[in-house]
Amino acid sequence: MLGRYINRQMMHPGIIGLFINPFFFARRGLSEGIKSLGMNIVGKTLDIGCGNKPYKSFFKSDEYIGLEIDTPENRKRKSADYFYDGNVFPFEDGTFDSIVCNQVLEHVFEPNKFLSEVARVLKKDGRVLLTVPFVWDEHEQPNDYARYSSFGLKYLIEKNHFDVVCERKINADLRVLFQLANAYIYKVLFTKSRFINVFFTFLFIFPSNLIGTLLYAIFPKNGDLYLDNIILAKKNEP
Numbered sequence: 001m002l003g004r005y006i007n008r009q010m011m012h013p014g015i016i017g018l019f020i021n022p023f024f025f026a027r028r029g030l031s032e033g034i035k036s037l038g039m040n041i042v043g044k045t046l047d048i049g050c051g052n053k054p055y056k057s058f059f060k061s062d063e064y065i066g067l068e069i070d071t072p073e074n075r076k077r078k079s080a081d082y083f084y085d086g087n088v089f090p091f092e093d094g095t096f097d098s099i100v101c102n103q104v105l106e107h108v109f110e111p112n113k114f115l116s117e118v119a120r121v122l123k124k125d126g127r128v129l130l131t132v133p134f135v136w137d138e139h140e141q142p143n144d145y146a147r148y149s150s151f152g153l154k155y156l157i158e159k160n161h162f163d164v165v166c167e168r169k170i171n172a173d174l175r176v177l178f179q180l181a182n183a184y185i186y187k188v189l190f191t192k193s194r195f196i197n198v199f200f201t202f203l204f205i206f207p208s209n210l211i212g213t214l215l216y217a218i219f220p221k222n223g224d225l226y227l228d229n230i231i232l233a234k235k236n237e238p
Helices: 002-011 024-040 072-077 111-121 150-159 175-189 194-218
Strands: 042-048 060-069 082-084 096-102 122-133 162-170 228-235
Touching: 002 024, 024 096, 024 122, 024 162, 024 175, 024 194, 024 228, 060 072, 096 111, 111 122, 111 150, 122 162, 150 162, 150 228, 175 194
Parallel strands: 042 060, 042 096, 060 082, 096 122
Antiparallel strands: 122 228, 162 228
């Protein structure tokens, strides 16, 4: 029970997340952003790069299918329903009413090929909800290939037979600086010991989370510097 609660605070942090989550601002921003657009994800839904399906409860799906790259680690996790080779999704054309793809596109070396597969398995007028970083450190090395500005992402989406319905920037304010500082601390100080990591989080990261939370609302926003993009798009006819 406690472990499940802590895991939830890692992906959907509330007040307790201030104390224990090194990625409090990034994860909270993504959670709120995805939830705010979740009512658009309906019917038979595909979650590409599903992980442990942390956002499933935000959607109005009748059927929810998780897809992952076929690796020993992903099979061991036992969360995905299907696996693929990184090129072709194992589904027929027009299988899904909606698709979600969160924090995956930066790990795709050929984004046009990937998005063409997304369009292929999506029904006409189907919706895709996609998030992707703009400012973030290299992660899941060596499979980290790109960062997308809002303009570059919109161009890429529209090039691959989608119309952008809604586009937002997440944490386009002072919180981006506090989150980057926390990510730096996490990378240089954190160890394999969970006890030591909790200590470092409380000592160094909790004060940063708290100060950032108190100050960001009184400082001006900056739409040119932000953590993540979130896009809701609709498939059009080629």
